Amino acid sequence: MASTNGPTMALPEISLSYLLASLLSLAAFVFLVLKLSSSGRGPRALADPIPRVFNTLQFMLNNHKFMIRVQNAMRDSSVVRCYLGPKAVYLVTGQQGLRTVFGRELVHSVTNQEQMTGFALPTLYRMKPDEVRRWENDKSGVTKIPISGTEHMPSRQRLWFNYEHIYAEYLGKPQYVKPQVDMFRHTFGTALERYSADEWKTISILELCRGEIAGAAISVLFGPDLVKLTPDFIDRFWSFDEHVFSLVLGIPKWINSAPSKAHDRYVAAIETWLNRALTKFDWEGPDAEADWEPRFGARAVREMVKWMKETGWRTEVIAATMGALAFALNSNSIPTSTWMLMEIIKSPSLLQAVREELATVTITDPKTGKQTLDSQKLVTLPLLQSVWTETLRLRINFNITRDVKEPITIDGHTIPKGSMLQAPMMVAHYDEATWGAPDHSASEFWAERHIRYTNVTDSSGKTSASRQYAMAGRATSYFPFGGGANMCPGRQYAKFEVLMAVGLVLSQFDIQFVGWFKPDGSSSDHPAESDMRYCGAGAMPPDRDMKIRLRRIS
Numbered sequence: 001m002a003s004t005n006g007p008t009m010a011l012p013e014i015s016l017s018y019l020l021a022s023l024l025s026l027a028a029f030v031f032l033v034l035k036l037s038s039s040g041r042g043p044r045a046l047a048d049p050i051p052r053v054f055n056t057l058q059f060m061l062n063n064h065k066f067m068i069r070v071q072n073a074m075r076d077s078s079v080v081r082c083y084l085g086p087k088a089v090y091l092v093t094g095q096q097g098l099r100t101v102f103g104r105e106l107v108h109s110v111t112n113q114e115q116m117t118g119f120a121l122p123t124l125y126r127m128k129p130d131e132v133r134r135w136e137n138d139k140s141g142v143t144k145i146p147i148s149g150t151e152h153m154p155s156r157q158r159l160w161f162n163y164e165h166i167y168a169e170y171l172g173k174p175q176y177v178k179p180q181v182d183m184f185r186h187t188f189g190t191a192l193e194r195y196s197a198d199e200w201k202t203i204s205i206l207e208l209c210r211g212e213i214a215g216a217a218i219s220v221l222f223g224p225d226l227v228k229l230t231p232d233f234i235d236r237f238w239s240f241d242e243h244v245f246s247l248v249l250g251i252p253k254w255i256n257s258a259p260s261k262a263h264d265r266y267v268a269a270i271e272t273w274l275n276r277a278l279t280k281f282d283w284e285g286p287d288a289e290a291d292w293e294p295r296f297g298a299r300a301v302r303e304m305v306k307w308m309k310e311t312g313w314r315t316e317v318i319a320a321t322m323g324a325l326a327f328a329l330n331s332n333s334i335p336t337s338t339w340m341l342m343e344i345i346k347s348p349s350l351l352q353a354v355r356e357e358l359a360t361v362t363i364t365d366p367k368t369g370k371q372t373l374d375s376q377k378l379v380t381l382p383l384l385q386s387v388w389t390e391t392l393r394l395r396i397n398f399n400i401t402r403d404v405k406e407p408i409t410i411d412g413h414t415i416p417k418g419s420m421l422q423a424p425m426m427v428a429h430y431d432e433a434t435w436g437a438p439d440h441s442a443s444e445f446w447a448e449r450h451i452r453y454t455n456v457t458d459s460s461g462k463t464s465a466s467r468q469y470a471m472a473g474r475a476t477s478y479f480p481f482g483g484g485a486n487m488c489p490g491r492q493y494a495k496f497e498v499l500m501a502v503g504l505v506l507s508q509f510d511i512q513f514v515g516w517f518k519p520d521g522s523s524s525d526h527p528a529e530s531d532m533r534y535c536g537a538g539a540m541p542p543d544r545d546m547k548i549r550l551r552r553i554s
């Protein structure tokens, strides 16, 4: 239609079908653009109200709140990204993600090496920049077969490989675990002899675990001299333990000097022990290959010291490395023992059931003639194992962290080189779909979560329900010991040690519950809960104590 007013343009005649077709094309175009732009954005981003600042601060200062936001974001997304400082971090959950973090195929592309050289080696291991550079320059990888192009390196000079291999071998192989377990049973059993059959004694579960169990564990791994030479060593250990997170974050001394002071006192004590052991030990003598001897304690410690001396590390660095090992030994096992004792003692029926199980593995020690526990059978008891699994699931809470050295793909998302991967236990271990049961939500401690009952018929034809251990969820939703090449090398020993400590206390004493106590010593009307200040830092200890009365069963 032509206009009659002023200069005009002739408009084409538009049909309805032409208009509809144009609108549809436009809609399709907009949809495509939106789709392409959203897939280009990668995985879901965690909201960051002050970009790159808020999330970083919350991660460091209130990890629990940060992790609750991550948990919510991961309800419908197996990969969530955010920035922590300048670093792009990808939090992952689910089968594919966990296989990527822990799998053998990507062992050279997904590693913990930047974590070590960036944080642990300069702080906890006390290495100077040129010493850290030696690790950075070792490109031969962690596996027995060196990465192609590095085959020329003498095997003992391969730092990453030897560090992992020595621990995996001497902490993990059954022939070395067994003598350590026997030694722990004897040492802790002897420590318990101070509680007699003649009188009831009131004790604190926290003190028992942080004192006697931790002391026995240190004496087994490092020999008795460490505590003999520094009688307050166990106090120094806990003071160091309290400050580890601040130390690793590298908070400067002028802001807070307490962490480095605690570390100084701790490493100094270990150095005293180390110097004495190095002077006294005969490397050519009969104990050179002993499973355990009193100077260095367990073989794992002696082999690590030997290799570090051979490869030229300063005594202070070796002492600090042993300090990190003592931390790995106790920092998770002791809270786990504490929680297991508290959970069992607080429920009279559970205590009774566990004691009945323990009675089936009680033996007479051939050397001392005293009652003790058969360690091999102990770790197969169904109910005790279920309590162990449930305790680790609920109370061990950190994000297993790895660096991405080559681009990888998880659930269709490309994770670029240079970013960081984190597998949060709090997301996997508390997942309702995996762990929840009709009357027991995933966030609740339920001693029998990992028990199945099957009917068995005996020779007389009588049928009864038999209790069996069966983990309630998938392995990829449960990784308290991490996974892959860096998986905790002490995990087998940890299970023996914790179950032995808990088993000896519960089987050798009559126990009466006294009450719950707050850290200030006042009584509490409700049981302990996880101390969430430790969320993301490893084991979450109980926020209050339990006191009991005990008397040895004569």
Ligand code: HEM
Binding pocket: 112, 164, 167, 171, 325, 328, 329, 330, 332, 333, 336, 392, 396, 400, 401, 480, 481, 482, 483, 484, 485, 486, 487, 488, 489, 490, 491, 493, 494
């Ligand atoms: C309940 C007890 C324990 C728990 C939950 C636990 C957990 C862990 C975790 C999550 C890691 C990091 C794994 C990774 O990055 O994938 C680790 C590393 C380690 N653990 Fe344990 N652990 C326990 C007991 C022990 C014990 C008893 C020992 C020693 C006898 C030990 C020695 C180590 C060592 C040496 C490392 C470092 C390995 C490395 O640097 O690659 N752990 N542990």
